[in-house]
Every structure is written in C-alpha cells, then in structure tokens.
Amino acid sequence: MTEKLALLGGEKVRTKPFPFPPYPIIRQEEKDAVLKAMDDGVLSGFFVSPNEFLGGKHVREFEKDFADYLGIKYAVTFSSATAALHAAVVSVGVKPGEEIITSPYTFTSSATCALMHNAIPLFADIEPETFCVDPRSVEISITPLTRAVIPVHIFGHPAQMDEIMDIARKHRLKVIEDCAQAPGAIYKGRKVGTIGDCGVFSFVESKNIETGEGGMLITNDDKIAEIARYVRNHGEAIADIMGWSQYSDIVGYNYRISELEAAIGKVQLRYLDEWNDIRRRLADHLSKGLSGFAGLTPPMVREGCTHVYYVYAFQYDETRIGIPRKLFAEALVAEGIPVSEGYVKPLYLAPLYQERKAFAFKHYQGKAKYHKGLCPVAEEMHFSKLLTTMVCHPRVTERDIDDIIRAVEKVLANKEELVALAQRHTKETSTV
DSSP: OOOOOGGGTOOOSOOSOSSSSOSSOOOHHHHHHHHHHHHTTOSOTTTTSTTGGGOOHHHHHHHHHHHHHHTOSEEEEESOHHHHHHHHHHHTTOOTTOEEEEOSSSOTHHHHHHHTTTOEEEEOOBOTTTOSBOHHHHHHHOOTTEEEEEOBOGGGOOOOHHHHHHHHHHHTOEEEEEOTTOTTOEETTEETTSSSSEEEEEOBTTSSSOOBSOEEEEESOHHHHHHHHHHHBTTEEEOSTTOOEEEOSSOOOBOOOOHHHHHHHHHHHHTHHHHHHHHHHHHHHHHHHHTTSTTEEOOOOOTTEEOOOSSEEEEEOHHHHOSOHHHHHHHHHHTTOOOEESSSOOGGGSHHHHTTOSGGGGGOOSOOOOOTTSSHHHHHIIIIIEEEEOOOSTTOOHHHHHHHHHHHHHHHHTHHHHHHHHHHHHHHHHHO
C-alpha cells in the first residue's frame, strides 16, 4: 500500500530538522582560536599593529595561509565577498560608464559590484548543463565599452575558463573570477580563482568556509593587490601609530575584516579539502539515487573539473513527470526535505535594472538591455526546470541523503493524487 503524502495529512518521511546537528560548523577549535585572538588584545590590527595597512597578526596569517593554499602571490581579506568584488572592479581598471559582463543567474553582488563603481553590468546567458555563464553568450555580448568579465563558478562548479580566457585575451578584457560558492573547486588541474586576473571568495555563514562575514581577493598581479588594499582601507596607508597617513588617489572604504573573523578563517581553511570531499561524496550518493527517477537530472560535472556543491542543483522535467514543479517541491517540503524552485530570479528582471534606478545609468552612453527573454536558458531554468537544495555539507550523513531519496520516491508514487490536486486547484482558480 502506498504511503499517504504528508502534504495530504500523512506521516512525514523526516520529522527532525534538516540538517541535524545544525550548520554552520563551530567547534571547540574555532572557539579556542577566537579566544586566543582576544587574548592577544587586538580586535582590529589595522590601527595598532606595526604595519597597519596590512592588518593585524591573524589577518595577515589568514591571507598567507589562503595564498599558500591556492599557490598564488597575494590574498587580501575583505569584510565580505561583495566588498572584494567591488575592489576587484576598481583594481582591474574598469572606469565609470564602462561595462562588465556577468551571469544573470547568481547572487546580486556579482552584478551590483559594477554599479558600485558606476560601471554597468551586462548579462550573458548560462549553460543548461552547469548553470555557469556560457562563453558563446559572453562573446556576443561584448561592446566597445566592455572592459571585464565576471564568470561565476555557480553552485560550486567551475565555469569554462579556457574559453573565457581566450575571449578575454582576444578582446583585451580583464577577468574577475567569482568563486564565492566554489572554494577549492578545480578546473583542469588549477584551483578556481587562480586563472583570471583575480578571484573573489566568500566566508559568509552558509559557505564552504565560514567566518560569519568576510571575503578574500586573490591575485598574482602586484598592482591589483596594491589597489585592492587601498580600496579596503579608506584609500590610505597608515604608516605608524602616530597617525601619519599616505593617501592615494583612490576612493576607499572601510572593507576591513576583524582579527576574530580571520582567526576562525585560519581554522576552517585547514578543513576545506576534507569538507569538500564530504560534500562530493554526499552529492554522488544523492545523484545516484535521483538518477533512477525518470524526469530528474542530477548535476553534471564536466570532465577535468571538481564540484564542491555549495548548492545541489538538479533539473526537473515537468512534462515527463506529470506533476507541476511547484507542487512537487511543496510535497517534498511537507515530507521534511528542504528544496526550492529555482535559485534567484534572473537579475536583470529586478526593478534595479528594469527601471535603471542606479546612478550609474544617468550618464551611461551604451545600450545595455534587460528585457524579459534576454537570457532564455537562465529563465527556463529558474521558472521551469531547476530545483535546488543545500543539504550536501559536512553536517549531513548518507542516511540523511537516503531520506531525500525516499521522499522523492514517495512523492512520485502518489503522482495520481498530486495530478488530481493540481487539476482541482486549476479548476478552482479558473472559476474565481
């Protein structure tokens, strides 16, 4: 006999919170590191350390550890990845009124970092396989005002960097890798962030490394690192504790990270590869389970790439399954499984772009377009095909993943009831 769906009053597949124990990962090791930093008596080393411009002891150690991990010359901490992206736009030489191409299917700051510098974001469509920006769409989006590309390694899968770098060299564009969701991911033997002119990472609470808030800009370019530090620190370098300052011609901000966040980051970085291995193992287990259901397509991992699964994103074929995607997701949530339709609405559909609200548009001389239908693949994924969940992380076990597979099986076993429910709802709304 088929189990009754929780959506229709039956018992849930999973009754305890998902995940359990809770995320983020804060262990005694992180607590000890924070206490040690507090015992050192410095919370923000940008004011009292011998070299205030570079930050305090823990900030500088975190930056060195991060640069060493990636095999790169410079790592510069920031208060967030958004701040680091803003600094990257300034540091690579983009000027107000010029354009940056990025993905529309990403967190908002992958695009608003351009507006922060009074530059203009253009949006290229995404690939249906990896959901990363499509290099072919990038190239046809280039205009005489385009100066940079921000490929986003979305959900933890690397974008096609060889193709993007070829396009960038051909058109003399700078490349800022948005690695916020992909620390430790590998593209053809190289860690993401080390391929373009610079890369940006996020340490906000939900990420693969979490310090509460925080970000990092990495680069091998001396000038980019120097400018990024000025942007981080009010556009000035404090030379000594007497307050003498060396000013630059750069508008700077207070984008500094604290010693406490850096202390946590040092600890978490040591476990990144181990935790990413757990994410991959859980994702592989979930993909194996979902692949047995017609109409569900697990995420693809392109040859030569490693995925770090900040988000587990899979495709839903409503035509094959017969249940509206919205109802399928609601049924899974009712069973205790956290799943969402799509990810974010394509960014260009937001009022910020539709109504050109940002100051940057007032003097813009180009022809940026933000109409519906601009990026058909991104729109199809968001509005019709994509389902996402954030369950593949180190607080989860394969037994937890089995609950997801069992819930999917239960929902599909009750397909007829859900179809009938959808038909009744359609009939009721059509008569209102």
